[in-house]
Amino acid sequence: MIKTLSNLGLQLCKHLYWLLREKYIDKPIYSLTSISMTVDSSPHYFKTVPNRLVKCIVLHATGSSSMAGTIRWFKDPTSKVSSHYVIDKNGKVVQMVDLNNIAWHAGKSIFKGQQNVNGFSVGIELVNSNDGKEPYPREQVNACLTICNALISCYELDRTDIVRHKDIAPGRKSDPNGFDLDAFLASLSFYQEKEKALRH
Numbered sequence: 162m163i164k165t166l167s168n169l170g171l172q173l174c175k176h177l178y179w180l181l182r183e184k185y186i187d188k189p190i191y192s193l194t195s196i197s198m199t200v201d202s203s204p205h206y207f208k209t210v211p212n213r214l215v216k217c218i219v220l221h222a223t224g225s226s227s228m229a230g231t232i233r234w235f236k237d238p239t240s241k242v243s244s245h246y247v248i249d250k251n252g253k254v255v256q257m258v259d260l261n262n263i264a265w266h267a268g269k270s271i272f273k274g275q276q277n278v279n280g281f282s283v284g285i286e287l288v289n290s291n292d293g294k295e296p297y298p299r300e301q302v303n304a305c306l307t308i309c310n311a312l313i314s315c316y317e318l319d320r321t322d323i324v325r326h327k328d329i330a331p332g333r334k335s336d337p338n339g340f341d342l343d344a345f346l347a348s349l350s351f352y353q354e355k356e357k358a359l360r361h
Contacts, residue, residue: 203243222337244284252300
């Protein structure tokens with residue numbers, strides 16, 4: 162289970178613990194659930210000021226089916242790549258860059274007319290070969306959904322601020338190939354509405 166809220170780097174969000182731990186009975190597609198998270202830092206990031214402005218969440222596929230291989234690569238001094246989170250097929254999460262820092266995940270990119278997306282985004286890598294055939298297991302998508310839901314609340318984002326790598330780097334990137342973003346956002350919408358109902 163999550164040891165401390167600081168592991169997420171989301172101390173600003175007073176509802177974070179509730180968001181991450183709440184379990185729902187109704188499961189139309191995916192479910193919010195508690196997540197297992199560890200920290201294994203990458204050296205590839207830029208330091209920024211605390212509470213940096215985040216405008217979007219970028220979903221990636223690792224291009225490899227190995228969580229361990231991805232972690233090794235993101236820690237390799239020669240790789241020059243990283244992301245804030247890596248999510249394994251079984252739903253386990255490794256945080257590799259603090260959210261107050263800039264991870265090197267987007268490359269040449271543009272979001273809503275603004276370039277250099279690394280500077281104002283959170284990068285989430287899903288362990289997947291990116292061949293368009295390998296599935297994204299429910300446990301993996303659940304963990305991604307839970308993190309995105311918390312990030313949206315903390316940074317006051319909209320569901321449309323969740324994008325795929327290929328959306329911000331068209332023609333250059335194809336990941337996460339085969340990921341059903343529409344279904345993912347539909348699930349997110351469902352749970353956000355349910356949260357509102359539970360709080361009123």
